[in-house]
Amino acid sequence: LGVPAQSAARAVAIMKASSTAHIGETNTPALGGTKFRKMETAQGDCSALVAEAASYFDRVISAVS
Secondary structure, three states, X not given: OOOOHHHHHHHHHHHHHHHHHHHHXXXXXXXXXXXXXXXXXXXXXXXXXXXXXXXXXXXXXXXXX
C-alpha cells in the first residue's frame, strides 16, 4: 500500500490504546483533551473484553512488522 510498516504499526498501536480506553472506560477528559467523548455503555467488568481486543491489535501489529 506504500505505507512504511513502522508507520502502520504505530497507527494500529494508537487505535489499540484508544479502543481499549473506550472499552474499559479509562478515558477521561484530562487524557482526551478536546477529543474526549463519553459513550453510553453497560456497567460491569470489561477486563476480559479489553484483553481480547488488545490481543487482536497485537496480532495485527506483529503481522505488519
